[in-house]
Amino acid sequence: MKIVVTVKLVPDTNAEKRIDPGTQRLIRTGVETVLNPYDEYALEAALALKEKLADGSTVTVLAMAPEATKETLRKALAMGADDAVFLTDAALAGTDTLGTADVLAHALKNIGFDLVICGGLSDDGSTGGVPGALAEFLAVPGITNARSLEIIDGRVHAQRETDNGYQVVSAALPVMLSVTMAVGEPRYASLKGIMGAKKKPIAPMALANIGAPGSAGAAGAKISLLSTAPPPVRGKAKVVEATDGLSGAQAVLDFLKERKLV
Amino acid sequence: MQNVLVYVEHKKGQTRKVTFELATQARELADKLGGKAHAIVLGAGAKALAEQLASYPLDAVHYSEDGDVDAYLADPTIAYVQAAVAAIGPSLVLVPNTMQGRDIGSRLAARLGAGYAADVTGFAVDGGALVVTMPKMGGATISQAKFNAADHGIAAVRPNAFGAAKGGSGATVLELSKVSGAYRITIENEVEEASGELGLEEAATVVAGGRGLGGPEAFTGILKDLADAFGGAVGASRAAADAGWVPYSLQIGQTGKTVSPNLYIGVAISGAIQHKVGMRSSGTIVAINKDGQAPIAEFCDLLVVGDAFAIVPELTKLVRAAKA
Ligand SMILES: Cc1cc2nc3c(=O)[nH]c(=O)nc-3n(C[C@H](O)[C@H](O)[C@H](O)COP(=O)(O)OP(=O)(O)OC[C@H]3O[C@@H](n4cnc5c(N)ncnc54)[C@H](O)[C@@H]3O)c2cc1C
Numbered sequence: 001m002k003i004v005v006t007v008k009l010v011p012d013t014n015a016e017k018r019i020d021p022g023t024q025r026l027i028r029t030g031v032e033t034v035l036n037p038y039d040e041y042a043l044e045a046a047l048a049l050k051e052k053l054a055d056g057s058t059v060t061v062l063a064m065a066p067e068a069t070k071e072t073l074r075k076a077l078a079m080g081a082d083d084a085v086f087l088t089d090a091a092l093a094g095t096d097t098l099g100t101a102d103v104l105a106h107a108l109k110n111i112g113f114d115l116v117i118c119g120g121l122s123d124d125g126s127t128g129g130v131p132g133a134l135a136e137f138l139a140v141p142g143i144t145n146a147r148s149l150e151i152i153d154g155r156v157h158a159q160r161e162t163d164n165g166y167q168v169v170s171a172a173l174p175v176m177l178s179v180t181m182a183v184g185e186p187r188y189a190s191l192k193g194i195m196g197a198k199k200k201p202i203a204p205m206a207l208a209n210i211g212a213p214g215s216a217g218a219a220g221a222k223i224s225l226l227s228t229a230p231p232p233v234r235g236k237a238k239v240v241e242a243t244d245g246l247s248g249a250q251a252v253l254d255f256l257k258e259r260k261l262v
Numbered sequence: 263m264q265n266v267l268v269y270v271e272h273k274k275g276q277t278r279k280v281t282f283e284l285a286t287q288a289r290e291l292a293d294k295l296g297g298k299a300h301a302i303v304l305g306a307g308a309k310a311l312a313e314q315l316a317s318y319p320l321d322a323v324h325y326s327e328d329g330d331v332d333a334y335l336a337d338p339t340i341a342y343v344q345a346a347v348a349a350i351g352p353s354l355v356l357v358p359n360t361m362q363g364r365d366i367g368s369r370l371a372a373r374l375g376a377g378y379a380a381d382v383t384g385f386a387v388d389g390g391a392l393v394v395t396m397p398k399m400g401g402a403t404i405s406q407a408k409f410n411a412a413d414h415g416i417a418a419v420r421p422n423a424f425g426a427a428k429g430g431s432g433a434t435v436l437e438l439s440k441v442s443g444a445y446r447i448t449i450e451n452e453v454e455e456a457s458g459e460l461g462l463e464e465a466a467t468v469v470a471g472g473r474g475l476g477g478p479e480a481f482t483g484i485l486k487d488l489a490d491a492f493g494g495a496v497g498a499s500r501a502a503a504d505a506g507w508v509p510y511s512l513q514i515g516q517t518g519k520t521v522s523p524n525l526y527i528g529v530a531i532s533g534a535i536q537h538k539v540g541m542r543s544s545g546t547i548v549a550i551n552k553d554g555q556a557p558i559a560e561f562c563d564l565l566v567v568g569d570a571f572a573i574v575p576e577l578t579k580l581v582r583a584a585k586a
């Protein structure tokens with residue numbers, strides 16, 4: 001079975017994100033590019049499935065990102081992905097959520113797949129819209145927010161998280177599935193994995209290779225960014241040392257009354 | 263874009279506050295765009311809910327109790343919404359920015375070839391074009407974006423970002439005709455884990471607990487009591503979810519839910535950046551922590567330094583008394 005994991009390459013999620021007041025853009029200097037944390041869970045789910053199937057199944061990672069971030073994909077290879085496809089093209093700048101899903105769908109059709117696994121949410125865009133739209137563009141069943149999965153007789157069986165519990169669902173392959181972090185902690189790359197990753201292929205892909213979908217880039221976008229600004233600032237916190245439970249509780253209540261919250 | 267259609271998320275006819283926020287917002291937008299405000303309710307319990315929604319300022323509420331909607335994942339729902347969009351005409355579709363809403367909204371966008379704006383917290387109409395406000399980068403930036411096409415657009419709207427008000431002259435309630443399709447994802451079973459009368463993302467007050475609470479008991483005990491006193495919901499840090507004290511559906515943060523209640527109370531939560539991005543846009547943030555230097559001190563409005571086990575039960579009593 002051919003499993004493809006879509007991974008987004010994002011600014012370091014542990015770094016505090018700041019906007020340059022002049023350019024209104026995110027300050028990227030000194031901020032490393034990493035695998036979108038959610039996508040490490042997607043990769044973990046893929047690798048665990050491959051190990052369980054033990055039938056020669058393969059795991060490919062696919063990222064659409066600017067050229068300069070390519071080497072970030074080595075981490076996915078070090079974790080155990082067999083190979084990688086790096087989709088990059090100057091004409092991709094300004095692509096919106098729907099365009100991203102459409103372009104990824106074109107790439108996935110080109111690569112071939114039985115199962116596509118996405119993360120649930122990207123750390124920078126955070127639209128959570130790519131997986132659902134991707135399933136539509138691929139014209140395959142889309143199972144979102146899976147917390148566990150199994151393949152039995154060519155069908156995916158998954159538990160998918162809902163707001164207050166889970167659903168058990170199933171669909172015939174090929175399938176697009178997105179995961180939640182409950183699928184299991186991503187593994188660390190072993191030293192052997194890190195060494196081996198240097199030799200694993202990262203295949204380049206450009207828009208011309210996948211039929212140059214019209215949804216790519218700012219020109220194909222259905223939504224255009226007008227402006228970016230920092231959020232409103234919160235004033236400095238009031239700090240109260242509680243001498244006992246009641247005094248602490250009273251301090252909270254007084255504060256909430258002041259703000260008309262009780 | 264003229265008419266506005268609200269997708270109503272519900273379970274067996276039980277819905278949440280965000281539905282009424284969307285209905286109210288739909289009216290405002292429809293008036294600005296010079297169109298009508300519609301809503302669509304699907305699945306078991308839809309009819310009763312449609313009738314309830316008629317007291318909000320909508321022009322029409324469309325419903326279907328077709329069993330396919332509850333038997334198959336997403337596909338029948340999309341088919342109905344797509345049919346409604348086709349019947350109602352060029353429109354803006356509002357979905358709640360919840361797990362289900364995002365799913366329906368993004369798929370519908372792909373089918374319609376429409377723009378998809380996620381986590382919308384504001385709308386403006388500028389010379390006929392619809393402009394949306396969306397926090398990005400975990401709330402570190404606030405973006406404004408515009409729908410380019412004049413026909414269809416989908417906006418996933420953040421719960422608690424807008425007010426809800428009844429009114430209007432009573433919407434017409436209409437039953438949709440049957441839509442059939444080849445649906446592919448079978449729902450075999452559904453299990454409830456959290457007592458989810460109120461969704462975490464929609465709650466006006468969230469009381470969230472962290473590792474400092476030491477075990478699951480505090481979450482079903484003192485924290486739940488405090489949340490109940492406010493009529494709110496319990497949330498958690500990832501440390502608490504990872505420890506197995508609460509289901510992951512209660513986790514707030516980068517890899518959990520984004521909440522923006524009017525009041526967030528963080529109990530024994532340090533305020534790591536990955537937690538912060540899931541709650542920083544809350545109205546008022548109160549922290550109860552025994553460490554005055556915890557990172558949450560940097561982005562809360564009130565920090566009470568003390569023992570959660572002593573403070574929380576007293577606070578519950580005071581809130582109950584104040585509300586009585
Ligand atoms: C990729 C990635 C994604 C992540 N995603 C998330 C996410 O979505 N959400 C999330 O929350 N975290 C997330 N984390 C984890 C995050 O980094 C923190 O580890 C986590 O938020 C810490 O949880 P905590 O505040 O409950 O625990 P701690 O950091 O251990 O804090 C416990 C706090 O409790 C206080 N305390 C202890 N006892 C008491 C008491 N009796 N009374 C009062 N206060 C007390 C302590 O002073 C301390 O401040 C993520 C991490 C990574 C690497």
Ligand SMILES: Nc1ncnc2c1ncn2[C@@H]1O[C@H](COP(=O)(O)O)[C@@H](O)[C@H]1O
Pocket residue numbers: 006007008009036038039042062063064065100104117118119120121122123125126127128129130131
């Ligand atoms: N540029 C991209 N390249 C590869 N995968 C992506 C990209 N953007 C989004 N994805 C996938 O879609 C998921 C959800 O992202 P988003 O919809 O942006 O929140 C991510 O977790 C990835 O699996």
